[in-house]
Amino acid sequence: NAGVTQTPKFQVLKTGQSMTLQCAQDMNHNSMYWYRQDPGMGLRLIYYSASEGTTDKGEVPNGYNVSRLNKREFSLRLESAAPSQTSVYFCASSRLRDTQYFGPGTRLTVL
Amino acid sequence: QQPVQSPQAVILREGEDAVINCSSSKALYSVHWYRQKHGEAPVFLMILLKGGEQKGHEKISASFNEKKQQSSLYLTASQLSYSGTYFCGTNVGGGADGLTFGKGTHLIIQP
Numbered sequence: 001n002a003g004v005t006q007t008p009k010f011q012v013l014k015t016g017q018s019m020t021l022q023c024a025q026d027m028n029h030n031s032m033y034w035y036r037q038d039p040g041m042g043l044r045l046i047y048y049s050a051s052e053g054t055t056d057k058g059e060v061p062n063g064y065n066v067s068r069l070n071k072r073e074f075s076l077r078l079e080s081a082a083p084s085q086t087s088v089y090f091c092a093s094s095r096l097r098d099t100q101y102f103g104p105g106t107r108l109t110v111l
Numbered sequence: 112q113q114p115v116q117s118p119q120a121v122i123l124r125e126g127e128d129a130v131i132n133c134s135s136s137k138a139l140y141s142v143h144w145y146r147q148k149h150g151e152a153p154v155f156l157m158i159l160l161k162g163g164e165q166k167g168h169e170k171i172s173a174s175f176n177e178k179k180q181q182s183s184l185y186l187t188a189s190q191l192s193y194s195g196t197y198f199c200g201t202n203v204g205g206g207a208d209g210l211t212f213g214k215g216t217h218l219i220i221q222p
Contacts (some may be wrong), residue, residue, distance in 0.1 A: 016201060026187055030207070031207040033209050035209075035212075040214060041214065041216045042113070042198060042212040042213055043153070043200070043210075043212040043213055044212070045190065045199065045209040045210070047207045048207065048208060050206065050207035051207070054188070058208075058209055059167075061212070082188070090153070094207070096206075096207050097140075097141065097160070097202075097207075098158070099143060099155045099158050100143065100155070100200075100210065101155065102145075102152040102153050102154075103152060104152050104154055105151075107200065
């Protein structure tokens with residue numbers, strides 16, 4: 001099992017450009033999550049999907065959209081990137097009330 | 112609201128013990144502990160649930176005081192591999208709505 005995979009691993013964007021971060025899990029988990037991690041801030045929840053067909057906002061959703069494509073895949077889209085969105089983005093998945101397993105992360109720089 | 116972790120940083124000699132604390136102002140359903148090494152994804156260590164259930168790493172122990180909404184992670188006979196940043200993540204309702212993480216505790220183990 002690959003666990004949670006994310007693509008791309010690194011990305012550099014110019015202000016105003018758009019991009020989609022991809023996440024897939026092969027553990028048959030119902031719930032999936034997107035976090036961002038900034039120095040000294042810990043991880044902050046952007047959006048989550050409790051089950052296929054549902055998505056909800058987390059702590060810092062502004063500037064992002066998500067799509068739960070199917071049970072395996074959960075994507076994060078930046079429509080118009082801003083320098084404040086420079087961060088490391090982690091996708092995670094879990095069964096209900098169980099531990100979350102994290103992907104390797106995407107390191108995004110917005111110039 | 113973000114849980115508060117203490118201490119912010121710890122430097123130990125190999126073989127020494129450490130305790131990392133996590134405190135919340137909200138009534139918690141579960142506390143999750145992760146360790147993250149530089150440039151890598153967070154790795155699951157322990158999950159402690161309201162009511163006493165817990166599961167996780169064999170060599171790491173933790174406690175959860177439901178009355179005080181506090182959790183502590185105990186690292187005994189520390190090894191060089193224990194170095195990293197430790198995060199606690201809290202869940203309030205027991206649903207699939209993600210975790211709220213503390214800012215982390217940096218642990219350095221010296222030979």
